[in-house]
Amino acid sequence: MIRINDLTFKYKEEIILNKLNLEINNGDFIAIIGANGSGKSTLLKCLMGINKVDHHQIEIDNECITCFKNYQAIGYVPQLKTKSLELAISGREYFNLITKSQIKINQVIIQLEIQDIVDKNINNLSGGQIQRINIAKALLNDIKYLVLDEPNTGLDVQTRLRLFKLLNKLNIQGLTIIIVSHHLGEIKEYTNKIFNIEQNKLVVGDEDA
């Protein structure tokens, strides 16, 4: 469970996040929405301990953020990037950097049905395929929370649906999913909570608000 209490975050005297309050329960599928520049990615960085905040402002699994050490419980899927120059690397190579366990690697490959792409150069894969490799990377650790930054950007409708169905399946298996997005699109029907960061309130699933 993640609890955000009056979270304020400033960058160079500019207030990015202003007294946010949010509760994410285990098993939630939550979308955090807001326009570009509204502080969504900043919030994710606070959750992952990259942006430093006061200890009481975020609690993860009943531990304050400064005491929390088990960051391996959080999996992160970054936004798709289009880079002009990138060194060749295959998904399997990436997986081997993260874990020694071949059993775990093979298990995740089968779970995400990526047998046909796991040995190819990631830079030659489509956006949807890269996202599946990125999710597989996150699942190699025994995570409780999967955090995704704008996962639907740059994907066509069919690929988006496939991705959301996969996330839905992982959610049913017990994973807490946190998605950040500037537009909801098709993901709406899979979420049980939607938090509008600009209004600082839950707009769907607001039993706690």
Place this chain on the structure above:
Amino acid sequence: MLSYDFMQNAFIVAIALGIILPFVGIIVMLRRMTFIADSLGHINMSGIAFAIFLTTYFSIAARFTILITIVWTILGAILIEYLRGKYQEYKEISIMIVYSLSITLTMIFLNLSLGYNASLFNVLFGNINAISNSQVNIILILIIVLIIYLILNYKKLILFSLEEEYVKLYGLNNNMLKYSTTILIAITISIAIKVIGVLLVSSLLIIPILTANNLANNLKETYIYALIITEFDLIFGIIIAYYINISTSAIIVLLSLVLYLISTKFKEK
């Protein structure tokens, strides 16, 4: 050719250096630090000037030139990392500051030293034939230590280079890896400068990686191709330069550029 001591030394250093250069080149590319190789080259140059200055007053310092410059370069590399952290949004500023500081210090130390010293010319353009027996021993020990370190830690170093900001999520220590990769790069560049010089050191580090990346489908292949290419450039560079009597570093980089051009024909992407 091999009957000369200086040629034997040249081949030994080149072959050993060729093993670690591609790995360090991959890290530099993944971390998008290609300009840092250049800056470290200039820091190294001010280190040489500092060693020359010391030698003017304490002749014993001449024996430790290579160690003085390596320590100096490591300190400069740590300064770059510190400044990169401080100017998150404008990381190139750190390079500019260190670059200016290096050139200024080089000029000041040389002004304070007595007379002309050829080693600065060697620092700019490299002179693999000027590596002495005692320097070969120091370089070989350093390279062996680096290879052992890389064998034990390459997974962590590559993962860190790929996902610097999020490495905490994999249970790794960001700061420790940041400074250890920086020190690794600083030592490698200090050694490479003995061979190739400040002005071309980043070329020897990066061009073989670009060539290998045009041919490879994964990171392992990139390293293997880059290893073969770097060794080829160094060995044939030394041989050709010996027979046609032209600067070795120029021939080495020329060879690497030719191979890069050929590799673009194979690029499928």
